[in-house]
Amino acid sequence: MATEQSDSGQDGRSIRRRWEPRIERLRRGWDRYTEHKIGVVGLIILIIYALWSIAPGVFAPHSPDWVAYLGEPPIKSRLTGEQIRSLPHPPAFGDPFFAPFGTNSLGNGVLTLVIYSAQNAMYIGLAAGMLSSLVGVPLGLISGFYGDTWIDEAIQRFVDIMYGLPFLPFLIVLVAIRGITTTNIIIGIAVTSWLNNCITVRGETLSLKERSYVESAKVAGASDTRIIFRHIMPNVLPISFVFLAQDAAGAVIAQASLAYLGLADFTANSWGLMLENIKSTGYVFKAWWWLIPPGIALMLMAASFYFIGFSMEDVTNPQR
Amino acid sequence: MTRISGKYLAKRIVVSYLTLLVIMSLLFVLLRSMPGSFITSMISSGMTAEQIERIRETWGLNEPLWKQYVQFMINYQTGNFGRSPTYNAQVWDLIVRRMPRTLVLFGSTFIIGFIIGPLVGMYLGWWRGSTKDKSIFSTSLLLYSMPSFWISWLFIWVINYELDWLPSAYMFTQFPEFEWTAFTVMRDVLYHIALPVMSLTFIGWVGSMLIMRPTMNQVTDEGYVFLARAKGLSERTVMVKHAARNALIPVATGAVVSLAFLIDGSVIIENVFNWPGMGQIIVSAVLNRDFPVAQAVFFMLALLIVVMRLLTDVVYTYLDPRIKFGEGE
Numbered sequence: 148m149a150t151e152q153s154d155s156g157q158d159g160r161s162i163r164r165r166w167e168p169r170i171e172r173l174r175r176g177w178d179r180y181t182e183h184k185i186g187v188v189g190l191i192i193l194i195i196y197a198l199w200s201i202a203p204g205v206f207a208p209h210s211p212d213w214v215a216y217l218g219e220p221p222i223k224s225r226l227t228g229e230q231i232r233s234l235p236h237p238p239a240f241g242d243p244f245f246a247p248f249g250t251n252s253l254g255n256g257v258l259t260l261v262i263y264s265a266q267n268a269m270y271i272g273l274a275a276g277m278l279s280s281l282v283g284v285p286l287g288l289i290s291g292f293y294g295d296t297w298i299d300e301a302i303q304r305f306v307d308i309m310y311g312l313p314f315l316p317f318l319i320v321l322v323a324i325r326g327i328t329t330t331n332i333i334i335g336i337a338v339t340s341w342l343n344n345c346i347t348v349r350g351e352t353l354s355l356k357e358r359s360y361v362e363s364a365k366v367a368g369a370s371d372t373r374i375i376f377r378h379i380m381p382n383v384l385p386i387s388f389v390f391l392a393q394d395a396a397g398a399v400i401a402q403a404s405l406a407y408l409g410l411a412d413f414t415a416n417s418w419g420l421m422l423e424n425i426k427s428t429g430y431v432f433k434a435w436w437w438l439i440p441p442g443i444a445l446m447l448m449a450a451s452f453y454f455i456g457f458s459m460e461d462v463t464n465p466q467r
Numbered sequence: 468m469t470r471i472s473g474k475y476l477a478k479r480i481v482v483s484y485l486t487l488l489v490i491m492s493l494l495f496v497l498l499r500s501m502p503g504s505f506i507t508s509m510i511s512s513g514m515t516a517e518q519i520e521r522i523r524e525t526w527g528l529n530e531p532l533w534k535q536y537v538q539f540m541i542n543y544q545t546g547n548f549g550r551s552p553t554y555n556a557q558v559w560d561l562i563v564r565r566m567p568r569t570l571v572l573f574g575s576t577f578i579i580g581f582i583i584g585p586l587v588g589m590y591l592g593w594w595r596g597s598t599k600d601k602s603i604f605s606t607s608l609l610l611y612s613m614p615s616f617w618i619s620w621l622f623i624w625v626i627n628y629e630l631d632w633l634p635s636a637y638m639f640t641q642f643p644e645f646e647w648t649a650f651t652v653m654r655d656v657l658y659h660i661a662l663p664v665m666s667l668t669f670i671g672w673v674g675s676m677l678i679m680r681p682t683m684n685q686v687t688d689e690g691y692v693f694l695a696r697a698k699g700l701s702e703r704t705v706m707v708k709h710a711a712r713n714a715l716i717p718v719a720t721g722a723v724v725s726l727a728f729l730i731d732g733s734v735i736i737e738n739v740f741n742w743p744g745m746g747q748i749i750v751s752a753v754l755n756r757d758f759p760v761a762q763a764v765f766f767m768l769a770l771l772i773v774v775m776r777l778l779t780d781v782v783y784t785y786l787d788p789r790i791k792f793g794e795g796e
Contacts, residue, residue, distance in 0.1 A: 184601065185601070185604075185605045185608070188605075304482070304486065307482075307486050307773075307776070308486055308489050308490055308493070310772060310776070311486060311487070311490045311769040311772050311773050312490060312493070312494075312765070312769060313730040313731065313734075313765070313768045313769075313772070314728070314730075314731050315730070315731035315734050315735070316730075316734060316749045316750070316753060316764075316765065316768075317765075319750065319753050319754070320497050320498065320501065320753055320761075321497075323501050323502075323753065323754070324497065324500050324501050324502070396612060400612065400613075400614050403614040403616075403617070404614060404615070404616065404731070404735055407614070407616045407735065407738075408735075408738070408750055408754075409754070419614075422614075422616075422617060431620050431623075431624070432620075432623065432624045432628040435624070438617075438620065438621075438624075439621075442613070442614065442617040442618075442621075445612075445613075445614060445617070446609060446612045446613050446614075446617075447612070448612075449611075449612030449613075450608055450609050450611075450612040453608045453611065453612060454605070454608060457604075457608070460681075
């Protein structure tokens, strides 16, 4: 009994001893991160969007199928001609219904749609960012580690080829081939946006592999795979997180650009689709309450990714 | 002169050429795998199978795919870009007519963006961490996050729709009442280009700023900056003449990379502003399955990017004596 207790006490101490430096390092990183106000602001915005995408019903005043004058579905009556003519309805006091940001031309609440669209943007941003990191980082690592061999040469020529294809038109072709769904838009964005990750990671790897600890790992008999993934990758990960954030921001904007060109997934609510609807119904310069909120929401999401990315860059910059 | 060997240069040119060939093959495969064919728009419901067959025959669609591919590659080597079914014109004429218009829009944005961006980046990098730096930097990141068509809409809404200061579409006045002289045409184009260029540079300058800022910050710790300060030169002289010059080299690389980014921007902007350039036809060509035009425009853009990348590598060796090419890079 007594020995067991002392054993577990030792265990606890040794676990704490093992984990303390890591927690300490994490705390120091967090302190450095919070030095940058924009990083904190970006994180707060992103948390709000995350909450929106997890539980949009809590934050939105209505469901996305809500229609002004008629209320929530199931809708039995129809809009009168006069009511239809008053749509899109600007935000105003004394309305017979409650729509804080006004309504669109179908009578759906703009604020509701903006909140319900956060999910799609979050999904596209994170998925496309992660996918392009998953392609770009390993390729960059391999290319850098085998620098000046045929493997490096082949990967670099492939990057050159991909660079020669202009991003947006190429994306249109890819999306058109596979059909316009959110998944295909994500795949298309990932296929076209991993190049910068690859090149930067390659450059980092080229300088890292000359360090003495890589040499000693090699002398100790570690395999190439082990050196790449155990010794070099941890040092490259911070910079690749920066690129992940930037790719995520780029993906959110790219989705909106695709939607502008008519290549939006019409089955899912998204800010790009809202903007596309304004264009196709011809209210771009007439319904500011419908034009501005989705754009601001999109801008803030992309900006929060950029903010986080650039503060991470400062945190992980070893020179400071 | 001696820093670049002829052998290296020749190798780079051959590799660039091969890259172009691969890009062309990729384009051929990708465009052919899109659903639909470009003769769909020519077929009406009243046509007999024989007529449709004749259309297929005239456009060479009955040949096996590999023959079409070989023909395509041979034609492009000899500068024969074919004929567009939707525009009913030679593709080459179409490109020659539209390329300068895109270059005017593109070039002015590029130049303005690469004057403002590095200048702002220079100041922010020099005074990194100050309140001024933080506020300007976060604002510029906000600008960078805007979708380009949305900001153009806002500009059009305020400047054109509400204030009616500048035109929002086309390159020329549609039915001009003024005399058609060189001066008036130039004024007219400037008048029409103002809004698109404004929208595009509003976002575009941030890209070069983002590259300039960290390199400028690195340069501040260099010995020669310290020396220049110690010599008693003014802060301004040290910043502009000594630090900024060296920080400009990565910006030049970034300029080439951002070429592709600017192409995206101009594709969208040309569509928003009805600018009759290449960006406008590439989208409609892809959507209408007008393969001859789509292939040619993609090819021209790829050519532009590949040649620019080759040129920067070569020009670099003159800018920066530390870079040596051809010795295992």
